[in-house]
Amino acid sequence: MILTHEHEELRRSLRRFVETEIDPFADAWEEAEIFPAHDLFRKAGAAGFLGICKPVEYGGLGLDYSYALVAAEEWGRALAGGVATALGVQTDMATPALAKHGSDALRREFLAPAISGEMVAAIGVSEEGAGSDVASIRTRATRDGDDYVINGSKMWITNGTQADWICLLANTSDGQPHRNKSLIIVPLKSKGVSVARKLKKLGLHASDTAQLFFDNVRVPVRNRIGEEGRGFIYQMEQFQEERLYAAAKAVSMLETAIAITVEYTQGRKAFGKPLIDMQTIQHRIAAMHAEVEALRAITWSAADIYVAGGDVTEKASIAKYLAGKLALEIPNACLQFWGGQGYMWESRISRIMRDIRLTAIGGGANEIMLQVIAKQMGLSSAGGRKAAPAQ
Template sequence: MSLSLFFTEEHEMLRQSIREFVEKELAPHAEEWEEEGMFPDWVFKRMGELGYLGLHYPEEYGGGGGDYFTNIVLAEEITRCGSGSLGMAIAVQVGMATPPILKFGNEEQKQKYLVPAIKGEKIACLGITEPGAGSDVASVSTYAEKIDGGWRVNGNKIFITNGYRANFMTLLARTEKTKGYKGMSLFLVDTDTPGFVVNRKLDKVGCRASDTAEIFFEDMVIPDEALLGEEGRGFYNIMWELQGERLIGSALAIAGAKLTLEGAIAYTKERVQFGKPICKNQAIAHRLADLATKIEAAQALIYLTTWKVDQGEYPVKEISMAKLLSAQVAFEVADEALQFMGGYGYMMEYPVQRSWRDARLGRIGGGTDEIMREVIATTMGLYA
């Protein structure tokens, strides 16, 4: 599929700009940050200065006023740093924690949280998942009790990307205990609020340079103005947010898969066994052909779905398909690439092992494969 179908000259200029930044300022440090378990905060600030954290946001809030394809370009290019960690953390800042502020927030909230997030002056995280509420978002139990002048919050969240260092959280909490998914609301919470406790930084298999935290809320009191959007609409509003999260996650996954495949092809051309490069073994050549085909198919679906978003559509089925396919393809590519490299692929000194570990998260985070199939089946009318 030709890029000209979806990408303009401005998109390609943006792509080149981000690529130069990634190659000069991020890629040289990726290995170091992976070993340290966290990349530095200056990355957010620097990307804010360059305008990369608000590409699709309105200019009145410091954004670039671009379409959603600008986010796709960002996802594809930041992946070139060689670590899935940075893409995941930046995606939370750009496409997960802040879109609800623009969509549902009032002007005061936009100025207090969205504007500095776009500048990279405030780091955002999204508080949805709990120990007892993963795919079943409606079972969230963190409770915000209405009190005079505000809310008292108790509960906890787990697997919170950027949670260890975030300045604020977009929080989903229950405000009515007996109303199920209709009794949930969104809040904007400063992480220095008394009672907001970062319990621990989690030790992950992959995406190790991105901080992931467990958060406790211990009689945390937040003001009335912390409510984001209408009370009782939190579940619906977070379901809207998840669509953008899944689309940008799909782009990250396939961009990573393309890089991994490029590395695998280069290796199979250089690796000689039985007197010839292993890429000349038909079994390997055909497997590489299959992987390339799957990547192109997934990427085409992502681009078509993004185009629909920019046309004002709400393509839940296509987004879910893109998320499901891209996550599966990305892990398949990484797994096969590691297999092509044999024992070398299993060594920590070769980057394919990190691609393999990072890609595995795609089939869990942002909506598991199983949930994506359930959404697709529902939109097909199979349960009607």
């Protein structure tokens, strides 16, 4: 990926938006454990940030995915990681399949307002009993005339208490688990939808996460994205953007962790000199910097494949895996150099460590990424290269 003047312009506008519309309120939103999604998304939508690579006819900017990746990096610099996660759900997790496979009517009704920021979106894949093993979800959408009647529940849903609609993965028949699912847009004001509870989390406090129940919820069949029975495949495609977004966001969060640690260790003295003058600290920081550069390189090269229309499964999984691995290692190592101050709740490094922890779990845990990579490599005795997707 080579950044052009246009990429840099977009980066500058996003950075200004983060500094003026998110950062001044980040602490208050963290404290409140929610941010005003409609308010912020309307502003982000008006600036064009919610539809960077979405079609122009639905209000998007029609740019290629490399621009969305720049946006993911910039959202990752926000002082509240939860807001960056919520924005990513809107742009890269709940809407890619709708943009690619939805009917024109469905896109006008749900995609256009998600791009303008009038509507907040959520993605509903995980359930209490099925996270990594997506094929085993239980939520069901049964055909009744021109409607689906939906029963089941979804767990850990980002934007769950504020969203206007959810892109829901549900079983629409009994067949094989990879061929019996559909993605359906469900308005969350529908009769029978309830927010069971807002969940308390380790980090990402500014983002609301909820468990949702669906009790005989009726939605028209025309709310289905694309063909019936292809939901699992569409979701696997949609995961690629989610994973690229997570990797790009991790790059800037890790860069921030390193930058603030350099600053802290320059100012903090021990044994008569600044901590940064200890060679072991310099070496560790240099090594972390090298690792983040490697993560950026693999993420950008995955984006190149995606922009060119190639199969990005292996590269996106490698990027997401590396992001998850470094998310476990780097903020933890940085916090160590902050000493007691790093252990304080209010220190920025401790917030980054809490916020970035999800990278190794959400949208395909590290182990699932390794499973996908192993399958792509054809490592099992059963399969050649590019075997069926694990997730």
